[in-house]
Amino acid sequence: MTSFVKPKIRRLNEPKNELGKTRADYDGAMSTLCAGCGHDSVTAALARAFFELSKEPKDVVKVSGIGCSSKTTTYFLKDAHGANTVHGRMPSFATGAAAVNKNLTYVGVSGDGDSLSIGLGQMAHAIRRNVDMIYMLENNGVYGLTKGQFSASSDIGSTAKKGATNTLPPIDPAIMALSIGATFVARSFSGDKAQLVSLIKAGIAHRGFALIDVISPCVSFNDHKGSTKSYAHTYQYYHKAVHADYVPPSEEITAAYAEGEAMPVELHDGGSILLRKLDADYDPTDRAGAMSKLLQSQQTQEILTGLLYIDESRPAMAEHKKLPETPLHSLPYSKLNPGADVLRKIQDEFR
Amino acid sequence: MNGPGINDFTLRVATVNGTGSASANGLLMKAIFRMGVPVVGKNVFPSNIQGLPTWYEMRVTGDGYAGRDSQTHFVIAMNPETYASDLAELAPGGVLLYDSTWPRPQLLARQDVTVLGVPLSAMCNDAFKVARSRILMKNMAYVGAAAALLNLDLSVIEQLVREMFSGKEKLIPLNMQAVALGHDYAKANFKCPLNFHVSPLDKTRGKVMIDGNTAAGLGAVFGGATFGAWYPITPSTSLMDAFQKYCEEYRVDPDTGQNNFCIVQAEDELAAAGLTIGAAWAGARSFTPTSGPGVSLMSEFIGFAYYTEVPLVICDIQRVGPSTGMPTRTQQCDIQLCAYASHGDTRHLILFPADPGECFEFAAKALDLAEHFQTPVFFLSDIDIGMNDWMVDELTWPEDYVPDRGKVMSAEDLEEINTFYRYLDVDGDTIPYRTLPGTHAKGAYFLRGSGHTKLGRYTENGDEYKEVVDRLYEKWKRAATFVPSPILTKADRPARYGMIAVGSSDAAVTEARDRLEAAGIPMDYLRIRGFPFNKAIDAFIEAHDEVFVVEQNRDAQLMNLLITETSAAKEKLVPVLHYSGEPLDFRFVIEAIETALKVRTPA
Numbered sequence: 001m002t003s004f005v006k007p008k009i010r011r012l013n014e015p016k017n018e019l020g021k022t023r024a025d026y027d028g029a030m031s032t033l034c035a036g037c038g039h040d041s042v043t044a045a046l047a048r049a050f051f052e053l054s055k056e057p058k059d060v061v062k063v064s065g066i067g068c069s070s071k072t073t074t075y076f077l078k079d080a081h082g083a084n085t086v087h088g089r090m091p092s093f094a095t096g097a098a099a100v101n102k103n104l105t106y107v108g109v110s111g112d113g114d115s116l117s118i119g120l121g122q123m124a125h126a127i128r129r130n131v132d133m134i135y136m137l138e139n140n141g142v143y144g145l146t147k148g149q150f151s152a153s154s155d156i157g158s159t160a161k162k163g164a165t166n167t168l169p170p171i172d173p174a175i176m177a178l179s180i181g182a183t184f185v186a187r188s189f190s191g192d193k194a195q196l197v198s199l200i201k202a203g204i205a206h207r208g209f210a211l212i213d214v215i216s217p218c219v220s221f222n223d224h225k226g227s228t229k230s231y232a233h234t235y236q237y238y239h240k241a242v243h244a245d246y247v248p249p250s251e252e253i254t255a256a257y258a259e260g261e262a263m264p265v266e267l268h269d270g271g272s273i274l275l276r277k278l279d280a281d282y283d284p285t286d287r288a289g290a291m292s293k294l295l296q297s298q299q300t301q302e303i304l305t306g307l308l309y310i311d312e313s314r315p316a317m318a319e320h321k322k323l324p325e326t327p328l329h330s331l332p333y334s335k336l337n338p339g340a341d342v343l344r345k346i347q348d349e350f351r
Numbered sequence: 352m353n354g355p356g357i358n359d360f361t362l363r364v365a366t367v368n369g370t371g372s373a374s375a376n377g378l379l380m381k382a383i384f385r386m387g388v389p390v391v392g393k394n395v396f397p398s399n400i401q402g403l404p405t406w407y408e409m410r411v412t413g414d415g416y417a418g419r420d421s422q423t424h425f426v427i428a429m430n431p432e433t434y435a436s437d438l439a440e441l442a443p444g445g446v447l448l449y450d451s452t453w454p455r456p457q458l459l460a461r462q463d464v465t466v467l468g469v470p471l472s473a474m475c476n477d478a479f480k481v482a483r484s485r486i487l488m489k490n491m492a493y494v495g496a497a498a499a500l501l502n503l504d505l506s507v508i509e510q511l512v513r514e515m516f517s518g519k520e521k522l523i524p525l526n527m528q529a530v531a532l533g534h535d536y537a538k539a540n541f542k543c544p545l546n547f548h549v550s551p552l553d554k555t556r557g558k559v560m561i562d563g564n565t566a567a568g569l570g571a572v573f574g575g576a577t578f579g580a581w582y583p584i585t586p587s588t589s590l591m592d593a594f595q596k597y598c599e600e601y602r603v604d605p606d607t608g609q610n611n612f613c614i615v616q617a618e619d620e621l622a623a624a625g626l627t628i629g630a631a632w633a634g635a636r637s638f639t640p641t642s643g644p645g646v647s648l649m650s651e652f653i654g655f656a657y658y659t660e661v662p663l664v665i666c667d668i669q670r671v672g673p674s675t676g677m678p679t680r681t682q683q684c685d686i687q688l689c690a691y692a693s694h695g696d697t698r699h700l701i702l703f704p705a706d707p708g709e710c711f712e713f714a715a716k717a718l719d720l721a722e723h724f725q726t727p728v729f730f731l732s733d734i735d736i737g738m739n740d741w742m743v744d745e746l747t748w749p750e751d752y753v754p755d756r757g758k759v760m761s762a763e764d765l766e767e768i769n770t771f772y773r774y775l776d777v778d779g780d781t782i783p784y785r786t787l788p789g790t791h792a793k794g795a796y797f798l799r800g801s802g803h804t805k806l807g808r809y810t811e812n813g814d815e816y817k818e819v820v821d822r823l824y825e826k827w828k829r830a831a832t833f834v835p836s837p838i839l840t841k842a843d844r845p846a847r848y849g850m851i852a853v854g855s856s857d858a859a860v861t862e863a864r865d866r867l868e869a870a871g872i873p874m875d876y877l878r879i880r881g882f883p884f885n886k887a888i889d890a891f892i893e894a895h896d897e898v899f900v901v902e903q904n905r906d907a908q909l910m911n912l913l914i915t916e917t918s919a920a921k922e923k924l925v926p927v928l929h930y931s932g933e934p935l936d937f938r939f940v941i942e943a944i945e946t947a948l949k950v951r952t953p954a
Contacts, residue, residue, distance in 0.1 A: 057792060057795070058789060058790070058791060058792040058794075058795060059789055061633075061788045061789075063629075073797070074797055074809075078795065079792035079795045080788075080795055081786070081787075081788035081789075081794075081795050081796065081797075081798075082795075082796075082797040082798065083629075083632060083659075083797070083798040083799075084797065084798065084799040084800065084801065085625065085628075085629075085655065085798075085800065086625070086651055086652055086655050086800065089621060089622070089625045089651075089652065090625075091622075091625075092617065092621070092622035092623075092624075092625025092626045092629065093625045093626070093628060093629035093632070094629060095615065095622075095625075095626055095629060096578065096580065096615075096625065096626035096627060096628065096629025096630035096631075096632075096633065096635075096637070097629040097630060097632060097633040097788065098629075098633075099578060099613040099615065099626075099629075099630055099633075099635070100577075100578065100613075100630050100633035100634055100635040101633060101634075101788065101789055103789070104788055104789045121618055121619065121622075122618070122621070122622055122625070124618075125617075125618040125622065129615075321610065321613050321615075322603075322608065322609045322610045323609065323610065323613060324604065324607070324609040324610065324611055325607075325609070327633075327634065327635075327787075327789070328577040328578060328611075328612070328613060328630070328634070328635040329577070329633065329634030329635050329636075329787060330634075331577060331611050333575050333753065333754055335602075335604075335611050336572075336575040336577065336602065336611060337573055337575065337748070337752075338572065338573065338597070338601035338602075340747070340748060340750065342601060343569075343573070343746060343747070343748055344745075346569065346597070347559050347561075347745055347746060350559035350560050350561045351381075351384070351385070351558075351559055351560070
């Protein structure tokens with residue numbers, strides 16, 4: 001298998017953004033994920049958001065770890081530098097890169113395995129440092145590339161494809177992020193493109209670390225009875241596919257719902273997830289209130305989505321570190337070398 | 352070599368850590384240095400903050416040797432817990448000074464040494480009121496007694512005290528009072544000076560006393576490093592401390608107040624490696640200081656940087672392993688680890704500085720090589736170099752130095768080409784061009800640790816994979832003539848035997864070689880300074896019947912690397928292994944080699 005180049009299709013009268021670029025100018029290589037994978041919807045939403053924001057692709061840096069979600073950084077913004085790093089270690093790599101040039105936009109793509117198990121520590125510390133980046137956590141509750149093990153976001157009582165029951169409590173990335181000083185916490189669903197695009201745009205605009213936890217169902221290992229992220233048992237039709245190693249062709253999930261209502265959203269595999277728009281009186285600037293609501297929603301199995309918390313007041317890493325306007329790589333050596341006189345002076349204390 | 356004599360003896364101060372003795376010992380050493388007499392300091396300390404035994408050794412070495420002498424001639428025994436061992440380790444004819452406030456008759460058990468009692472505590476308790484200052488003044492009192500016994504210039508000591516308490520002037524007379532207490536007591540009660548003592552020379556002009564970590568931190572500043580990340584670990588912490596200190600002093604833009612550097616304290620060494628690699632990929636000259644346990648943790652990322660060709664400088668200040676080992680004791684035990692760190696076929700560049708002077712030089716060299724070859728470079732020091740004060744030539748920086756940033760394409764470069772391919776060997780020299788994020792849409796590429804083609808695309812095709820890793824091997828081999836070349840010391844007559852060493856072993860090996868030669872055993876000595884190995888190493892081994900490979904680990908790591916990576920016949924290499932955790936001393940090397948040679952020529 002190799003990477004596939006996505007053909008660029010030009011349409012008549014297609015919309016252009018402020019840079020004169022079309023939406024297709026924000027594409028990347030062809031996706032090699034399973035047909036109907038939620039992650040492809042997130043990729044499309046990212047491309048759409050950057051297009052709508054009229055971001056110059058070359059001024060964006062894409063970083064990811066390892067896993068299905070981390071593969072997607074090749075599937076958008078082909079004219080941006082990208083790095084597919086080491087499992088769970090994208091946050092440190094991104095932090096180092098972001099420290100060098102504060103004028104670029106950094107987008108990290110990760111999953112629930114990459115971020116909540118092997119990379120939990122790194123994600124937490126990137127949040128603490130308030131690195132100026134948007135962090136997409138494509139959350140499907142399962143290890144896809146290794147074929148179906150529980151991830152740390154699996155709910156108690158949910159079952160694996162082969163029948164085992166998860167007995168360990170889930171790590172909710174939004175609650176964790178709030179507890180360690182996150183300045184932008186959002187949750188969305190890969191099937192709700194309108195909400196996702198607007199959250200991504202808000203996250204990019206936010207100065208500091210923007211976490212977007214995206215429920216992004218796995219079509220291959222998530223469509224069986226007992227999985228709280230699929231609800232396959234609800235719908236007999238897709239139940240059949242569960243037991244086959246064949247991946248059925250599926251259509252992209254789309255969902256639209258009115259504010260203030262809780263409603264089941266049908267997954268393409270026949271499951272459904274309770275989704276609820278935020279209450280009108282929800283205050284996304286109240287950290288403790290947000291945490292409280294999220295803890296309550298765990299009890300009801302509702303998935304709160306939208307911008308859950310925002311704090312624009314904390315300085316981002318660049319301010320905290322007093323990083324220069326000029327990227328570190330372009331500082332002239334004359335500004336870095338203290339000079340022979342200083343070297344002599346320094347050594348007075350060594351005699 | 353049998354000492355002791357004028358300007359040729361070793362002084363050992365035995366104290367309890369956390370009692371403030373470090374500054375007193377530093378003062379003694381600087382006083383000797385300022386009298387123009389070469390001196391070597393070795394700090395033997397516990398992995399602890401307060402309450403455990405610690406020793407500070409000063410070897411007064413008029414002939415200028417930089418290594419340790421395992422024989423002790425004068426002990427200042429300030430720790431009753433270690434009286435017995437301190438006495439036992441004293442060479443015949445030696446002198447032991449102790450606090451006789453509480454007399455210890457058992458100290459008189461040895462007839463072949465002199466025991467001098469000075470009532471340090473009693474005198475200080477009488478003279479000073481505050482409990483904490485009594486403890487600190489006791490240190491200054493032994494400095495005074497030692498000054499009398501060793502013929503140290505009191506005016507030099509006073510000047511040093513003035514400098515030490517600059518800004519806290521009222522402490523100067525108090526400290527000098529304590530010095531006088533010890534000094535006067537010794538003068539009144541003992542024959543001063545001792546037979547072995549310090550006599551002024553003029554051998555320290557143009558020299559400085561500096562530790563390797565400070566020198567390496569300075570080297571990173573002068574070498575133009577702009578990014579450093581680290582997780583605190585003994586014994587590398589002081590390297591980043593130095594980098595930070597000098598950056599804060601000399602790298603803050605006076606107009607904007609912004610930092611022309613960025614330092615990040617990582618959450619662990621995995622993150623330290625990721626931070627450093629991320630910054631290097633984005634274009635900053637970056638480095639991370641650590642020690643063996645950190646390299647173990649960084650290994651996955653090291654392979655990533657190797658395969659994706661991102662510059663990475665790791666300063667490994669080696670300590671005793673395996674596992675936690677003895678964190679404050681020295682070894683050269685990470686040679687094999689660093690040569691091949693990470694899974695899969697990986698091989699790296701290593702620089703072996705032998706003293707703080709080379710730490711300064713090689714820190715910058717490591718940055719140059721990492722960016723030139725776009726690969727991990729290890730700066731492999733150890734506790735002995737990193738945390739001890741060595742006398743070296745005053746550090747100088749070449750006026751015409753220009754950082755080697757390697758092949759980085761600018762926006763203008765990219766404008767002129769059709770298509771950029773990250774891993775294409777355009778120049779036929781095994782090194783491809785790289786681009787930095789934000790430069791130009793044409794320069795965008797995707798960095799991946801998964802299989803990739805020379806064009807930078809994902810692949811699982813064997814031929815395409817091999818094409819890239821074969822070039823990486825060739826690139827690594829090319830570095831052999833770029834790393835610092837080995838230094839040859841020839842015997843004064845044809846020699847059948849040779850010696851090979853790296854890093855901090857150099858001081859002891861140099862002295863052992865000289866003394867063996869004087870004793871009728873001529874030996875040539877080649878000090879290796881870089882890996883991959885220079886071809887001169889093959890020739891050196893080829894030219895000798897046998898070559899002693901002196902190193903500080905149990906498993907003959909350097910020797911085994913020579914067997915693997917040179918054409919040398921395995922039978923020619925003889926290991927000389929020192930791995931107690933103490934700095935290598937010349938007596939050990941001489942004894943090992945003499946013993947080996949006796950076996951070969953039975954009487």
